[in-house]
Amino acid sequence: MFGLGIPELVIVGIIAVLLFGKRLPEVAKSFGKSYNQFRRGLSDIQSQINMSDVYSTNHTSSSYSSSSSSPEYDDYEAVSAPKFEPPPAEPQVESATEPAPDTTPDATSEADRPREIA
Numbered sequence: 001m002f003g004l005g006i007p008e009l010v011i012v013g014i015i016a017v018l019l020f021g022k023r024l025p026e027v028a029k030s031f032g033k034s035y036n037q038f039r040r041g042l043s044d045i046q047s048q049i050n051m052s053d054v055y056s057t058n059h060t061s062s063s064y065s066s067s068s069s070s071p072e073y074d075d076y077e078a079v080s081a082p083k084f085e086p087p088p089a090e091p092q093v094e095s096a097t098e099p100a101p102d103t104t105p106d107a108t109s110e111a112d113r114p115r116e117i118a
Helices: 006-068
Strands: none
Touching: none
């Protein structure tokens, strides 16, 4: 209820008792009656709004169906999407870099081998 927990409700109750004292039952009764009248008025307003929506919807839908059959109101355009074209391939430039060194054990040079100490 309103995001209030038990401790908050206890604090509100203590404040109500301090403010109204012996008149608390009378104040609660009048508050309940006022709240009930407010809810009734709110539901009356909502029903009037809903009824006006129903009447305007029925009137609009009947006039729409009659005007949609006349050829002078034909504003229909065929929906078209752009044709998909893949992006052009970038030209591949061959680079003049050195080929990767051979990593096989036979390809190591004499300078790269460890020397034996005699």
